[in-house]
Amino acid sequence: MRHHWLHALAFGVAFATTPAAAQQAPGFSAPVEAQIQSVLPRMIAWRRDFHQNPELSYEEVRTARVIAAHLRSLRLDEVRTGIAQTGVVGVLRGGRPGPIIALRADMDALPVTEESDLPFRSRARGTYNGQSVGIMHACGHDTHMAILMAAASVLAARREEIAGTIIFVFQPSEEGAPPGGLGGARRMLEENLFGDLQPEAIFGLHAWPGPSGTVTMVPGPFMAGSDRLDITITGSQTHGAQPHAGVDPIVVSAQIINALQTIPSRQMDAVNSPVIVTIGMIQGGVRYNIIPQIVEMQGTIRYLNPETREDLYARIRRTVSEIAAASGATAEVNIAENAIPTVNPPALLNRARAAAVRALGDGAVIDGKPVMPAEDFAYFQRAVPGVFFFYGVNPPGVENADAAPNHNPRFFVHEPAMETGLRAMLAIALDHTTQ
Ligand SMILES: [Zn+2]
Ligand SMILES: [Zn+2]
Numbered sequence: 133m134r135h136h137w138l139h140a141l142a143f144g145v146a147f148a149t150t151p152a153a154a155q156q157a158p159g160f161s162a163p164v165e166a167q168i169q170s171v172l173p174r175m176i177a178w179r180r181d182f183h184q185n186p187e188l189s190y191e192e193v194r195t196a197r198v199i200a201a202h203l204r205s206l207r208l209d210e211v212r213t214g215i216a217q218t219g220v221v222g223v224l225r226g227g228r229p230g231p232i233i234a235l236r237a238d239m240d241a242l243p244v245t246e247e248s249d250l251p252f253r254s255r256a257r258g259t260y261n262g263q264s265v266g267i268m269h270a271c272g273h274d275t276h277m278a279i280l281m282a283a284a285s286v287l288a289a290r291r292e293e294i295a296g297t298i299i300f301v302f303q304p305s306e307e308g309a310p311p312g313g314l315g316g317a318r319r320m321l322e323e324n325l326f327g328d329l330q331p332e333a334i335f336g337l338h339a340w341p342g343p344s345g346t347v348t349m350v351p352g353p354f355m356a357g358s359d360r361l362d363i364t365i366t367g368s369q370t371h372g373a374q375p376h377a378g379v380d381p382i383v384v385s386a387q388i389i390n391a392l393q394t395i396p397s398r399q400m401d402a403v404n405s406p407v408i409v410t411i412g413m414i415q416g417g418v419r420y421n422i423i424p425q426i427v428e429m430q431g432t433i434r435y436l437n438p439e440t441r442e443d444l445y446a447r448i449r450r451t452v453s454e455i456a457a458a459s460g461a462t463a464e465v466n467i468a469e470n471a472i473p474t475v476n477p478p479a480l481l482n483r484a485r486a487a488a489v490r491a492l493g494d495g496a497v498i499d500g501k502p503v504m505p506a507e508d509f510a511y512f513q514r515a516v517p518g519v520f521f522f523y524g525v526n527p528p529g530v531e532n533a534d535a536a537p538n539h540n541p542r543f544f545v546h547e548p549a550m551e552t553g554l555r556a557m558l559a560i561a562l563d564h565t566t567q
Pocket of ligand 1: 270271538539
């Protein structure tokens with residue numbers, strides 16, 4: 133793999149490049165390589181601009197404007213805005229006939245207050261769930277957008293050689309659907325994202341703790357399905373000294389929380405159907421000597437194997453309602469889909485992997501393991517065969533265990549790693565559109 137490390141001197145305007153020790157030949161033609169080199173400083177500048185100006189889900193108004201202006205400056209054949217509220221789509225028709233493919237980046241930031249001393253750190257604030265919050269690109273979506281804008285630059289500059297059509301999908305609201313609404317991927321698809329340009333494949337990447345200069349590719353189930361769990365236990369209110377005169381929903385909820393943990397560990401196949409059930413919120417009671425009537429719990433369910441979902445739901449409902457019934461309480465269980473599992477079709481993954489190896493070198497492609505966070509790229513995969521992969525963002529010398537995880541106020545992307553993400557995306561796109 134060849135690497136040109138970018139060193140920011142200050143505030144994202146001045147750069148110097150120093151070639152690392154000569155390694156394997158790069159996998160791009162000289163003209164493509166020249167385009168890559170020329171776009172790298174702008175890619176970093178775009179990322180810093182997005183980082184400094186993060187916007188919450190479905191509020192990516194400024195972000196969308198910056199992206200659309202860039203795509204128009206490339207004179208793409210089509211630039212559409214306002215799809216799924218703040219989404220942006222660009223279409224590049226190559227000079228020669230060939231397949232249609234799509235490349236996707238997500239746009240939203242999180243209600244997280246950044247803890248860093250970066251000169252371009254976010255000081256943005258906003259309102260989330262009625263609370264005043266800091267806003268931060270704590271999941272690296274700023275880098276995904278900058279990488280896809282850079283890829284669009286490179287591919288647009290080589291459009292005469294492109295055999296086929298490339299759709300650039302900038303998707304809002306990845307970080308979870310608003311209450312009662314749809315997340316960005318589903319909404320874009322409902323709003324007829326592709327129209328009569330149905331792609332034969334779609335690709336996306338994500339910043340993730342891992343060595344800089346690497347990508348991680350996993351065939352089959354890669355990221356979990358995620359559902360929201362809401363439980364209401366209703367007992368009968370009574371004096372704290374006279375529990376027999378009522379039904380105590382607090383003791384019932386304690387039994388339920390413990391019993392739910394036995395579903396992943398005692399009832400599901402630990403190897404073929406890994407499952408997590410987390411209760412993240414419990415609320416009940418107002419005073420130490422009153423047994424309340426109601427306890428409410430909220431949680432998240434994660435699973436990797438789509439085939440076991442209905443069975444898992446049934447076990448959760450059974451456990452909750454039978455334990456409640458055993459004490460004379462009643463239980464209401466609501467499970468709402470948040471994201472389905474991200475599953476990489478093995479043949480398409482292997483093709484993407486081979487392209488990445490040719491571009492980056494063998495050692496740069498890690499065959500990883502599935503993870504239990506979710507990603508709504510899965511909905512694109514349900515509509516179009518698709519591959520999702522990670523690019524490593526750890527600074528040199530930082531191990532995964534020491535890296536701040538995604539969504540942490542100290543989540544940090546080592547910027548030179550973005551070049552690897554860009555090269556991987558370009559390698560995959562050109563593999564499908566070079567004939
Ligand atoms: Zn995230
Ligand atoms: Zn994310």
